[in-house]
Amino acid sequence: MAIDAATVRKVARLARLKVDEARLESLAAELSGILTWIEQLQEVDTESVQPMASTEAVSLPMREDVVTDGGDPAKVLANAPRALRNFFVVPKVVE
């Protein structure tokens, strides 16, 4: 299926990726090429086939709902672009 520049703009917004206006058309062509190639999946009969999310037969393990880690803000903040008094500093989000 072909997608157009407007769709690329919308999806880029959903993915929080800034895309230059000048790049939208070429990106639409590249993504359309990939999606057209993927279309061949429609040939496969998947009637009454259960979708497969995991290759493992075992169910996910459960554990007690207790704190097992933490209490080390210095480690958590060690790679922060900006930090102040044990907090991440982020752009203002409320007026």
Place this chain on the structure above:
Amino acid sequence: MSGELTALSLKAALEGLKARKFSAVELAHAHLEAIAAARPLNAYVLETPERALAMAEASDARLARGEGGRLEGAALGIKDLFCTEGVRSTACSRILGDFRPTYESTVTANLWRDGAVMLGKLNMDEFAMGSSNETSAFGPAINPWRSRSSNRPLTPGGSSGGSASAVAAELALGATATDTGGSIRQPASLTGTVGIKPTYGRCSRWGIVAFASSLDQAGPIARTVEDAAILLTSMSGHDPKDSTSLPAEVPDFASFVGQSVKGLKVGVPKEYRADGMPAEIEALWAQGVEWLREAGCEVVDVSLPQTKYALPAYYIIAPAEASSNLARYDGMRYGLRIDGPSLTDVYEATRAAGFGEEVKRRILIGAYVLSAGYYDAYYLKAQKVRRRIADDFAAAFEKVDALLTPTAPSAAFGLGDASADPVAMYLNDVFTVTVNLAGLPGLSLPAGLDAQGLPLGLQLIGRALDEGTLFRLAGAMEKAAAFQARPTRWWRGS
């Protein structure tokens, strides 16, 4: 002496260390010198000589006391996808910048527990997305192999291109790698090395930068089948920190190498005869069948009808998971941040500046196939096709113990040859990606050289948790192939 030390197999090096024929420090020095002389290969994106020598000294102290783990003193390279405590770990992406983890991945921690020595961090495609190492923010790693007719640089494959290049060029005794669609096996095939992607869940994913979580698996690249088995034994094991890590016992994989393969049944899936496959690969595959027959295996034809749909299914599932996993790179808690007037501007500008073109394409594809109105047509459909592919394998493994296929559709190609067309690049994984979708183990070993003198690999596929049978078969094939070729050391000049 140093040339001889780096040429040793891991197994021989471990024996030499134990017998105190040379020290772990000497072994580390020999490798560090080789690495320094091989910078044109761009295999390492970070060399860690101080850490290597400190770890080697500690190994020597343990060896002197008659102690030491199963990898004591072994000099290894680590793919930059593995978080290493205090050592820059970037997944070869600009968006991680100078990220220094405050924790160690479980797989590398297992290696250090067993006494291994870290030489440095290895080049790779950005976030493991690529088949030629050309999407790396550090530029491509170069294949130590060159074609007979030309000196132009060839790709070592990807995404574990640095791992494969370093092992083939004797810049490490072995290396860690990861494989989401073929990223261990295709580079192994293109560099004349051995690589195994174990069963999904064998190796903990904790501390490995995530690409597509239902497909990602770690494994080793080494120069011999036995070396790969030794490394996988140390890397594997249940880890409560990864909820998909299997609580299965880890056998001594090396004990399978050399065991008889008499009576094993091996299937040859006819669907792996791809259009336009070079005759040399076809011939080598037939040769592989012959080697197995001579070793006492029964070889039969099998059918995996959905094979051609594996790659398109993968290019829905992997980007969908990647677009979700890579949402964490928002410039707030670590890595790159590009400031802007609003929070959304910061997110969008940071991600635009931090991610490369291929990563952006996959994030967009993933966001698209997961978006409202398209989820059923793409993502759900791909998950159903994935089930059918897994069912094909299950049916085949009722009749046979393992499968034999080519690893990659071509030998090493030139840098730039496939990077203009994303789908052409994706086709590199046509023979390997099925195994990831089904969660099965797959091993690539060098089987011969093509007319240009470039290595070609064959792939063995096994049942879940039956890596042992793969090591038995690979051991027999390695013996029959007697692959001794090594690349000339053109990077050292003369």
